Amino acid sequence: TVHDIVNFARSQSILCQGRGSAANSVVCFALGITEIDPDRSTLLFERFLSRERNEPPDIDVDFEHDRREEVLQYVFQRYGRHRAALTAVVSTYHGAGAVRDVAKALGLPPDQVNALADCCGHWSDTPPAVERLREAGFDPDSPVLRRVLSLTGQLIGFPRHLSQHPGGFVISEQPLDTLVPVENAAMAERTIIQWDKDDLDAVGLLKVDVLALGMLSAIRRCFDLIHGYRDQRLSLASIPAEDLATYEMIGRADTIGVFQIESRAQMSMLPRLKPKNFYDLVIEVAIVRPGPIQGGMVHPYLRRRDKKEKVTYPSAELKEVLQRTLGVPLFQEQVMQIAIVAVDYTPGEADQLRRSMAAWKRHGGLEPHRLRLRDGMRANGYSDEFAAQIFEQIKGFGSYGFPESHAASFALLTYASCWLKCHEPAAFACALINSWPMGFYSPDQILQDARRHQLAIRPVDVRASTWDCSLEPLAGAQPALRLGLRMIKGFREDDARRIEAARGHGPFVDIADLGQRARLDSRAQELLADAGALRGLAGHRHRARWEVAGVQQQLGLFAGLPRQEEAPVVLPRPTVGEDLQADYLSVGTTLGPHPLALLRGELKARRCRSSRELLEVEHGRPVSVAGLVTGRQRPGTASGVTFVTLEDEFGNVNVVVWRDLAERQRKVLVGAQLLKVDGTLETEGEVRHLIAGRLSDLSDLLSGITVRSRDFR
Structure with a gap:
């Protein structure tokens, strides 16, 4: 089948x-x-x-x-x-859904229902915390709210x-x-x-x-793009194996947009693990997971890999099971094999253990295995500490168990996507954007990364753009990436296809010619003007909006009347700040200066360093950094870390926010667009983290960007 x-x-x-x-x-x-x-x-x-x-x-x-x-x-x-x-x-009900339905049933007004739901974490399985309720203006001791919280606790986990x-x-x-x-x-x-x-x-x-x-989808689109401009048909099987340049790129954690190893947690691991072959990638895919982390397996593996710790095995019998991972169990199959070798499980019983791993959070059933693991290992001469460690890993696999075979399948796509990013970066970035939504990163982040890699990015333009982003040849270099009409928020694909068809019969003379030949209504023309896609026909956004309004007037009440020749109206060019804000509102990205480039003077006055300046800071030094918040990632670990990614005009900064600070400054952490972090820089090899000590919301600075083009250097 x-x-x-x-x-x-x-x-x-x-x-x-x-x-x-x-x-x-x-x-x-x-x-x-x-x-x-x-x-x-x-x-x-x-x-x-x-x-x-x-x-x-x-x-x-x-x-x-x-x-x-x-x-x-x-x-x-x-x-x-x-x-x-x-x-x-x-x-089943999670916290937010449960409190929302209970509050509705008890007749609370919609604004309070929404506010209560916002007090729960996105995937929280507990009622809202008292501190968060007070922070949101609720009285946790009121009879109505106590009833809401009581019923919410009963409803969580119930089928919805x-x-x-x-x-x-x-x-x-x-x-x-x-x-x-x-x-x-x-x-x-x-x-x-x-x-x-x-x-x-x-x-x-x-x-x-x-x-x-x-x-x-992204890889297939990338293959098609490469075939289109290089006339070479690639497949997963024909991508060159074990490419040195690809592994060097992976070791630098230059992996924005690739498969499985693109998260901040994975990127922090890459310079430490430095994968050098396919099996290293299999381990990398699997190691940043709740099972190995919760079982305390990650650091011992890294120390042994770096030859800072001797490779040892619990017994000669288990050496065959654990040799490929330096004596540290990382995969689901290894846990099953340990149960067979060290606890005398039959292979079928080991498979039942695997099934219990996957289902214990919902149905329980792991306790008998814990006792049997402990008693069986003790009888076979293994320490209670080793038995407890294995059981903790089993519980971690209940959250997300990664078998080696699964990791190997994913590692193949990881390698393929990394090879494409390394050797065909323009086609890969183009394919990612055309396949969005997917992965951790927005089109804006992918484009900013592409620009940092010196790829040429060209704006949306009705004279050249198709619906999808496309590639345009450049002599002796990677092709340029032309943004597609799909980037314009609210723009319809049917309108884009008519523009493509009309353009096939010759270039557009002006906006009126475009509107008539492509049969665009006023909404479509206004979206194009706001997105800057009519610059080539009008000069700039202000002129484009003026001309669109004029075309609409001719097609409205005054249709059929002779067109009156008027003296051309001189309209001021948009400021850099106006263009920047319009870019983000219409297209979700900008090809002009990065917002923080316009604010660098203000940020320096607040003693904020750029991501580039962090390279000069030594380990353990206090430092202040500000950046646009492009990611808030909370891994499923017991340590309670929230990873925050900040972006400025030079790159990204990885910030570690511990649970107590995240709880104290939750509003700033969740709500800030432009975040200042005062903290301590930690370095381990090429891995650099900023350990947050205080968070400040500087989002109000973004509304003050009014620099004119001639003022920007």
């Missing part, structure tokens, strides 16, 4: 990649479901097939995000909607509604409605069963995961 689906996708040039233990088996490699050679990794057979399991293995396949619907419809057509359906997922699984297909030999309740989905041409995906194993129904992955 999976082979059939993958063959269809490839026949339609839809990029896909299998992942997981079964997908990385020899059979799936031979069938072309995955590109990972199983000889390059150590598979645990019982991870996906065992006598106790007594069922076929799940095989997950990722497809291009924006073409997965073609694959879904193929499955419905191939097997029939009477025998194929998507499975459901029971969505049945939703559609993103891609889990149930395929049956018999008509599905003879086995399970079936209904039409909200989306056209889709059918779903009314059972949760976790109930399928119990009744033995076959599930095939047809999943979506944005990076596959």
Whole structure:
């Protein structure tokens, strides 16, 4: 079945990649479901097939995000909607949703309902904290609010509604409605069963995961762009392996936009781990995860890799299990193998342990394993400390267990995206923007990164832009990236396609000619003017808006009357600040000066250093930095760190905000667009963090940017 689906996708040039233990088996490699050679990794057979399991293995396949619907419809057509359906997922209440529904039911006004929900963290599973309630102006001791909080606590974790699984297909030999309740989905041409995906194993129904992955869309678009301007057709299989320049780029943490290792936590790890080959990438993908972090495995592995700590093994028997990770268990399969070797689990029992890892937060069931691990290891001569460490890692895998085979599948896409960023940066950046939304970074951040790499970026222009961003040849260099009309907020693709078609019959003479030939209404013309896309026909934004208004007047009450020749109106050019603000409002980015370049004098007066000046600061020194907040990332770790990414005209600064400071200055942390951080610089090799001690909101400075073009140097 999976082979059939993958063959269809490839026949339609839809990029896909299998992942997981079964997908990385020899059979799936031979069938072309995955590109990972199983000889390059150590598979645990019982991870996906065992006598106790007594069922076929799940095989997950990722497809291009924006073409997965073609694959879904193929499955419905191939097997029939009477025998194929998507499975459901029971969505449960989190803190914000629970407090919102309880407050509504108790009759609180909408503004209070919203304010209460805002007091919860985005994925919090607890009622709002008393301190946050007081901060928002609520009285936690009022009878109504106490009732709201009490009922909220009872509702969290309770089923809220049945939703559609993103891609889990149930395929049956018999008509599905003879086995399970079936209904039409909200989306056209889709059918779903009314059972949760976790109930399928119990009744033995076959599930095939047809999943979506944005990076596959970006990679396929990148391949198409390269073929368009270089006439070279690349594929995942033909990208040169083990490229030195690619690994050097990865070691510098120059990984904005790539797959899996683009987060601030991963970028902080890269200069320490310095991957030098594919298996190092497999480890990198898996190591910054709750399992290894919570189990205390990360630092021992790094010390051993740097030869600062001797590589040791708990026993000779476990050396074979742990040798590839220097004696430190990092992968889910290794935990299973430890249970087999050190605790005398059968392979099938080890698979049951794996299933318990994944389900313990929802259903419990790990306690018997904890006792058996401790007693079994003690009986076989292992320390209680080692048993406790392994159990902590098992609990971490409950949050996000990463099997080695899964990490290997992802590492293949990680390497491919890194190679493209290293050797085809213009095509890669262009493809990322055309595939957005995806990943950690906005188009603005990707473009700012591209400019720091000396790529030529050209603005949206009706004379040259298509709907998507595109590439324009440059002699002896990477091609220039031309921003597409898709970048204009609110602009319709149909209007863009008509502009492309009209341009094929000759260049536009003026704005009136553009509007007439492309059949653009007043809204579309105003959006183009605001975005600066009419500069080539009008000169600048102010002139473009004036001319658009004139064209609309001619098409309105005064249509049909002779056009009156008037003396040209002299309009002042927009200031740099006006252009900058209009760019961000209309296009979400600017190709002019970075906002902080205009504020550098003001920031220096406040003793704020730039990201470039931080390179001269020694470890442990106090420093103040200001930057635009481009990311607030809270990893799922017990340490309670919030990573904040600040951007200025020279680059990014990674800020570590500890939990107590985040709680004390939550409003500033969450609300500031321009953030000043007073803290201490920490360096470890090439890794540089600013440990925050105080946060200040400088967002009001952004509204004061009024510098004129001639004043900017």
